[in-house]
Amino acid sequence: MIFKSNYDVIIAGGGPGGCIAAKECAEKGLSVLLLERHREIGTPVRCGEAVGIAGLLEFFDESHWIVKRYRKKYKIRFIAPNGTVLDLNHESEAAVLDRKIFDYELGLMAAKSGAQVVTLGNVTGLLKENDFVVGVEFEHSGKTFKTRSKIVIGADGIESRVGRWAGLNTTPKLNDIESCVQYTMSGINVESDRLDFYFGKNIAPTGYLWVFPKGENTANVGLGVNGVISKNKKAKLYLDDFTEKKFSQGSVVVSTCGGVVCGETLEKISVNGLMLVGDAAHQTNAISGGGIINAMKAGRIAAAVASEAIKSNDVSCKILSRYDKKWHIKQGKANHKFYIIKGIIESIEDDLLNSITEKLNRLPFEKRTLVNIFKHVLLKHPKLILELPKLFS
Numbered sequence: 001m002i003f004k005s006n007y008d009v010i011i012a013g014g015g016p017g018g019c020i021a022a023k024e025c026a027e028k029g030l031s032v033l034l035l036e037r038h039r040e041i042g043t044p045v046r047c048g049e050a051v052g053i054a055g056l057l058e059f060f061d062e063s064h065w066i067v068k069r070y071r072k073k074y075k076i077r078f079i080a081p082n083g084t085v086l087d088l089n090h091e092s093e094a095a096v097l098d099r100k101i102f103d104y105e106l107g108l109m110a111a112k113s114g115a116q117v118v119t120l121g122n123v124t125g126l127l128k129e130n131d132f133v134v135g136v137e138f139e140h141s142g143k144t145f146k147t148r149s150k151i152v153i154g155a156d157g158i159e160s161r162v163g164r165w166a167g168l169n170t171t172p173k174l175n176d177i178e179s180c181v182q183y184t185m186s187g188i189n190v191e192s193d194r195l196d197f198y199f200g201k202n203i204a205p206t207g208y209l210w211v212f213p214k215g216e217n218t219a220n221v222g223l224g225v226n227g228v229i230s231k232n233k234k235a236k237l238y239l240d241d242f243t244e245k246k247f248s249q250g251s252v253v254v255s256t257c258g259g260v261v262c263g264e265t266l267e268k269i270s271v272n273g274l275m276l277v278g279d280a281a282h283q284t285n286a287i288s289g290g291g292i293i294n295a296m297k298a299g300r301i302a303a304a305v306a307s308e309a310i311k312s313n314d315v316s317c318k319i320l321s322r323y324d325k326k327w328h329i330k331q332g333k334a335n336h337k338f339y340i341i342k343g344i345i346e347s348i349e350d351d352l353l354n355s356i357t358e359k360l361n362r363l364p365f366e367k368r369t370l371v372n373i374f375k376h377v378l379l380k381h382p383k384l385i386l387e388l389p390k391l392f393s
């Protein structure tokens with residue numbers, strides 16, 4: 001593989017955030033090097049693979065990586081700690097992806113757009129000059145390279161080191177880290193047109209357990225618990241307790257684990273010569289833990305700002321911080337609200353959750369909306385009203 005000594009943009013990490021950034025930078029005529037440390041883009045998969053269709057449609061019409069499409073009026077079921085079920089009235093559409101194919105195809109798209117995509121390219125450090133990031137050091141085929149670029153985009157996921165190397169404080173609070181574990185199970189009895197969410201201190205304290213069907217008798221079954229809880233009882237033990245009771249006949253065909261930062265976007269996501277996107281910038285939805293679409297949105301904004309900055313011959317944080325601002329408008333503000341709501345949800349005791357679910361179940365289906373759930377929580381838990389101003393601040 002031949003590398004140029006200088007690129008417009010070097011991207012560390014070939015997940016959805018990095019691939020979209022690479023694709024869109026290349027489409028804008030920039031020279032791009034995308035470095036992914038694994039031997040294949042798209043593996044290993046560490047994901048529940050669920051996305052909202054609206055977010056996906058912002059990027060593609062294609063759908064061959066969708067293994068299961070949940071059209072309007074598919075069921076979303078909440079299962080309270082005492083087993084009461086509540087089918088939610090909602091208008092959304094969702095999909096479960098095959099991320100192996102999805103991420104791989106995003107990598108292909110980046111390459112077809114003109115980016116140089118390199119697997120087994122492990123970024124090991126940043127090159128810096130006069131308080132600017134001016135490139136990366138990376139390993140490939142047993143050799144070390146020092147390659148310059150006008151801008152580096154750190155898209156290296158939850159374990160991001162690029163941000164730290166750039167001097168950003170990327171350490172999340174322990175209770176904002178969800179430790180997640182998931183089994184893809186087959187031979188289990190699941191309703192294929194329904195996404196299930198289980199709640200309760202014994203099932204997934206501080207988080208939730210998901211059952212996302214991928215097809216006939218097959219589903220991603222996973223959960224997340226925060227870092228404080230998982231110190232005492234590992235997420236895997238919670239999942240084993242659940243699957244042994246609920247799906248004892250099933251087979252685990254894939255098991256995966258990983259962390260998700262369910263916090264707020266980092267205060268600063270750009271410095272001179274560098275931007276951070278996706279999980280590396282803590283851009284996931286704090287309630288759902290979903291980060292695929294957000295990473296892609298961030299990658300798109302970063303590409304646009306990179307192009308503006310390079311055209312204007314100024315890659316200082318004065319220009320790159322436009323990325324911070326645009327992200328905040330596009331998604332960061334909403335994520336801030338999700339973070340506050342997450343705090344409210346976490347403070348709800350099982351008894352309250354049971355009684356709200358029972359009460360909402362007595363309402364006609366049309367009234368069983370997320371907004372009504374939230375209203376009932378506030379009615380039963382008036383102290384939480386004090387938190388509301390934060391939502392609008």
Ligand SMILES: Cc1cc2nc3c(=O)[nH]c(=O)nc-3n(C[C@H](O)[C@H](O)[C@H](O)COP(=O)(O)OP(=O)(O)OC[C@H]3O[C@@H](n4cnc5c(N)ncnc54)[C@H](O)[C@@H]3O)c2cc1C
Nearest residue numbers: 013015016017037048049050123157258278279290291292
């Ligand atoms: C168990 C689990 C379930 C989840 N379920 C969902 C879900 O259902 N829906 C959803 O939307 N989100 C889900 N997420 C979150 C989602 O996977 C991430 O938010 C999303 O992948 C973020 O994309 P990204 O591009 O920022 O990072 P990633 O997809 O993590 O990609 C980062 C890439 O950078 C590479 N890399 C890291 N360091 C280096 C380096 N030094 N040099 C070169 N390459 C490097 C990594 O190998 C990786 O390929 C889940 C996460 C977990 C752990």
